Amino acid sequence: MPPLIQRIVLVGTGLIGTSLGLALYANGFAGGITGIDQSRDEGLEALRLHSVSSLATDETRQRAALHEADVIVLAVPVLAILDWMARLAPLLRPHQLVTDVGSTKLAIASAAQRLCPGQFLPGHPMAGKEAGGAALAEATLFKGAPWLYTPLHATTSIEAEWREWTERIGAHTSDVAPARHDELCAWLSHLPQFVSTALSALLEDTFGDAPELRAIGGRALREMTRLGSSPFSMWRDVAHTNETAVAATLLALEQRLSHVRENLHTPELREEFRLANRFRKHSSP
């Protein structure tokens, strides 16, 4: 039996899309991968890196590539994924699979039920860097990284084949319900991001480019603010599509910080460190 997946269209050749193309080819994918990106430079960079075998730069070529694709991967920020789903819905052919890499899943899963029932597998590779762009792409980006799926129906043959590819490139796949995904990610991914952004913005307001910053900041500061470089474009979409859960985690942390602040001089501080030490033991790989 020939493989079901021979032609892939990558919508979005930024860091994730381009890394995905590189990873697939590095791990034996022998078919064609066509890239689509609104930025001509990102597309050309993906082509130069051999992450895609061709680019579809105009409407006509895009339609042709999408028509011929076995799998269409939406590797753009969440709101752009929703736009693409609406655009793709009337064009889809019955055997085609659409999947995505968006950071939130509830809005996408719900749109999928409406727009392309039975043909959409929501996915979320938890890999990335603090800066985006095809130029930073790596074939090993997904090695050891979680790749969550929030399936909406029993696994189809083409979905099974796609899942195998994501495992072959090194990701650890697992399934979770869309609402639970967004709640978990609010705590474990979105909260750390917004905290790092708030801390970085606060320090920028306090210090600007004061020379002391470079003289004093060490590894701890660097790590706690690294996510401060993350692009607004991606995180705006997370904030828009997971607002309630993210707001709840932020409020919980505000209360926790105020608890620490009020107990800097009491035995309760020891309990906070005990819990924090324990968390690190639980969460270490």
Next chain:
Amino acid sequence: MPPLIQRIVLVGTGLIGTSLGLALYANGFAGGITGIDQSRDEGLEALRLHSVSSLATDETRQRAALHEADVIVLAVPVLAILDWMARLAPLLRPHQLVTDVGSTKLAIASAAQRLCPGQFLPGHPMAGKEAGGAALAEATLFKGAPWLYTPLHATTSIEAEWREWTERIGAHTSDVAPARHDELCAWLSHLPQFVSTALSALLEDTFGDAPELRAIGGRALREMTRLGSSPFSMWRDVAHTNETAVAATLLALEQRLSHVRENLHTPELREEFRLANRFRKHSSP
């Protein structure tokens, strides 16, 4: 002229003290280093690693070593440094220098003026790991790390020689007033620590050892909670001796998080990311 510093006593052979001994010997120090530690195991580990040339384990040997020392380095948490200063004051001989590696400097500088005027050089190497102990010590721990001094008088000859050693082991030394040191460190070191502790403790309360934690947590989560492993013993002393400044930075971050939370859906979120992105550019080496 023979060097002024031929005998050093390291009070505290944990991560910092043991690394200091290793670094001095690795960079040409030819004298004796005697270790003192309340934990017999930590002392023995420092001796095994050749970070110290001898151990003083009982009161008599400690007195003898302290009597003969040219430099006494207090490498213990801040409150223990203050205890040692009171213990040393009546024993000090005029040519001896006492220095320390404590994370806050105002309380120590003020005690130094009172207890050993003219003989104390407050210092703060900004290096470390999330876990302590002699076993993790490295001769290169201070390479490229800031080493702040808050001098209380014009530099003496033995202080100049000690400063040279801290530069020779790779640290970047600079001077700052004690109050400014504690204010800067509240923002750039203590705030990141207490945020990481609060975030880790909150996640421990929320997730405990839920298996999803390991399945989902990625590099971002690991980095933002790494300092959650830090030992209470050290940070309790920071909280006690820099409480006002630390409380002010925590309150500022609470307000900033609430600002982010209230603007998850407004254009103001873009401004937070813009400031955070700019901070990262300013603070990058």
